[in-house]
Amino acid sequence: MAGGGKMKVTLNRQLQKPMSKFIDLRSDTVTKPTPEMRQAMFEAEVGDDVYHEDPTVNRLEQRAAEIMGKEAAVFVPSGTMGNQAAIKAHTQPGDEIICDDRSHILLYEMGGPANLSGCLTRTIETKDGILHWEEVAKRVRGSSDHFRGTGLISVENSHNVAGGRVYPSEVLEEIYYKAHEVGVPVHMDGARVFNAAAYLGKPVREVAAPADSVTFCLSKGLGAPVGSVLTGTREFIKRARLVRKSLGGGMRQAGVLAAAGLVALEKSPADLPADHANARYLGEALAEMPGIAIDPAEVETNILFFDCGGTGMTAAELSAAIRERGVLANGLGGTRMRFVTHHDVTRRECEQAMGVFLEIVTSKAA
16 A cells, blocks of 8 residues: 555653564665575575576576566676666666666665766756656757767666655656657666555556666565566666676576575565555654654655754764664664664564664653
8 A cells, every 4th residue: 555544653661671682673684584485495406597507596587577577587696786787788888877866876886887887877866766757858868979878767666765765657657758759778776666566556567667677676675685686678688697797796506595586576575565564653653752853754665764863862873872772773874864674573673662762862852
């Protein structure tokens, strides 16, 4: 569901008892493989994937392409490699890439577009991480004697740094069709595209349809231990597979990893709405606390950002304080913090975390 009614948030102002393990809200990358994933890894049939002889990897790629509604797919070790392989397969050195100014491909992939593909980035500042064609069109340009022009438009869905925000279908479709009118492909960094699909209440293939290529992570909300998948046309994936090899991503008996990915692909999407509900609970609980600034209405998926400046503590100080009491969260510099929910954190643990958080911020205020 793309929304949800206002829930009553009740907080226990008494500090919780010491916890036997950390409640880890830093990221959904911290998830551990389920027992079913571990069993599948143990029993995986393997071969040499560089020779296309690993049957489990082949099944993962075929199933991923089918679920995404694309012709083909390639298994890669990480989302960063998937994105960068896509960029290099789509572009030529000197091409320009249009993206949001807080895109993962720009901020957190080691300068990959420039370093690996020789591409320039032309960024658009947005409030919510969502590009609109009206602004994109102002930056699209063809080649000339002075510049190569636009080679790719990259969108991120859901958008990490914008707080897990999701593209409205009509916005993404307009970008896709208008871009194709001027001969520019669209890549989707869909690290959390299954979260986007869960929020929209649509099959993931419909969310992925307005993109020529889509990368998605198995190792975030879906809970697999390692790996991402890049999908697109057969010809595109053929090029991307060569790029993967050049980046050192040609894995051999990778079926032990792909086996967990297959379980994640088939089983984990059904659990994502619960993660979203937990994130909404956290957002509403935080909104009631002194010194915390957050708009719960902006919590769409499993990521939420908030400002703790009103508590008189920096994000680093607050992160350290809650860590001492069994809760892990990322401070992102200054007074900005992030929580991410996932299948390894239950609603009860979210309630415990908020009890700890409330005790600390109210003690500071007093």
